[in-house]
Amino acid sequence: MPESPIRKLVPYSEKAYKAGKKVYHLNIGQPDIKTPQVALDAVKNNTLTTIEYSRSEGSEQYRTKIANYYHKNNIEVKHDDIIVTTGGSEALLFTFGSIMDTDDEIIIPEPFYANYNGFSTASGVNVVPVISKIEDNFALPPISEFEKLITPKTKAILICNPGNPTGYLYSKEEILQLAELVKKHDLFLIADEVYREFTYDGVQHHSIMSIDGLEDYAIMIDSVSKRYSMCGARIGCLVSKNKTVIKTALKFAQARLSPPTLAQIASEAALDTPQSYFDEVKSEYLGRRNTLIAELEKIDGVKIGVPKGAFYCIVELPIKNSDKFAQWLLEEFDIDKETVMVAPAAGFYSTPGVGLNQIRIAYVLNKESLIKAVTLLKEALKVYKD
Known part of the structure; x- marks a missing residue:
């Protein structure tokens, strides 16, 4: 590691x-x-007498509220398209385990969030980097650079949008280019979108989950950590309209039993945070x-x-x-x-x-x-x- x-x-x-x-x-x-006070109060004032397991995919009530939050962001998903995870990190691990086997490959524009290296190592898969350059402000490399790296072992392309560590925000045109590429080669497109709220200079965030025709290919990773300044809650989610992906990821979720109950209570309350x-x-x-x-x-x-x-x-x-x-x-x-x-x-x-x-x-x-x-x-x- x-x-x-x-x-x-x-x-x-x-x-x-x-x-x-x-x-x-x-x-x-x-x-x-x-952290929003509404989230802190939900933990302080809860009336639980036993902190029980939740469902492996997270409580239905919480997932329904997450789906409502996405609807407000022009992302149309249902509660059963969502698996609540222990942070975005676990969502990525579940995704890697669900769509790739040992020695499979995932293409990632670099520099990228450092733990992608750790997740790939833990999952036995290989990162194939495509370099974005500081001279280009870390814009998406040309699609031809991605295409030349695709092999029979390639299973997915992963982006972070907006990016950690670069802060780069992909344009709609760049997202559409990636969408066409993954459909052409029958790959998954994974987007780590945990910084969705933080965009500047009047530039809009474009989610892969809003692209028509990408339903079978798109997997979104999300988290409450940065959105609500709740890093220690360790609550995230995996979102996909691909039912086979969700069904497979649920096996990983069942193996770790359930996401944290108290943190789900805080995260559900955080969804009521005012604009x-x-x-x-x-x-x-x-x-x-x-x-x-x-x-x-x-x-x-x-x-x-x-x-x-x-x-x-x-x-x-x-x-x-x-x-x-x-x-x-x-x-x-x-x-x-x-x-x-x-x-x-x-x-x-x-x-x-x-x-x-x-x-x-x-x-x-x-x-x-x-x-x-x-x-x-x-x-x-x-x-x-x-």
Whole structure:
């Protein structure tokens, strides 16, 4: 199993804390936004006398409310098209296990969410990367690049939209191109859409579940983690109109018994969160993105992939190895007992040697902290020796 590029540096940050340093965390997508009160109250005020198993696919009441939420987002699915999972992570594991066998292949534009490497390893399948470039702001690579990678072992294409770690938001035209490709070659199209609410600059999110003719091919992964700032709830879902996929994934769901009962209660209540909550959160992230980009542009020699969604961006630095740089920041660098923690981007690629001079930044800190963190990064680059 590969290490997490996001979490593997935690021991060094803990040492920094013990040495009396303040660490600005740009490394992990843990929002500082408050969880909706309605979700917290649902757990605090419930009248359960026994915390029982739920159904393996999640409670019908919750799945029906999820389907209603999707309807408001122009996604027409029924409750029995949905399996509630322990986070989006489990939804991906169920998907991999349901549609692929050992040594099958899945094509993923890279850089991609680092745990896709872990899920593929755990499932015994092989990631076939197609590289998107920072010079193109990580847009979808040409369809011809996908097509030349398709073999008899290829079973699916996976995208994250909006993207982690790039923040790229796929256009409707790009989604339609992928839809035609998977239909042509009889593949599944999997879309990790957990950042759906977070889009900027007036650009709209386009779900694969809204594309006509893709009913047998589309599998959507979703989660409450980022939408409602409920990362620790560990509730997600797998959504597909393909009945065979759902029937197969349900076997995996039955094998792990059920998703967490209390977290489902919180997640069901969270669906009643008013639109004003998302308007405020989206405005906050937009301001943070603009602040981050403005500050990064003050640093000589950096390239920035400007995000159109989610709350991440990839930054290319004038260094050789961001793993060593990230560790050095925590072990050897500080200004007035303050330093910064970043996520080395090589772990978001599966092609060896790619992304070594890149980092992922999660702009989940307030604007003042972002300015301070980037200032520290700027000063660190002045003294760092490869």
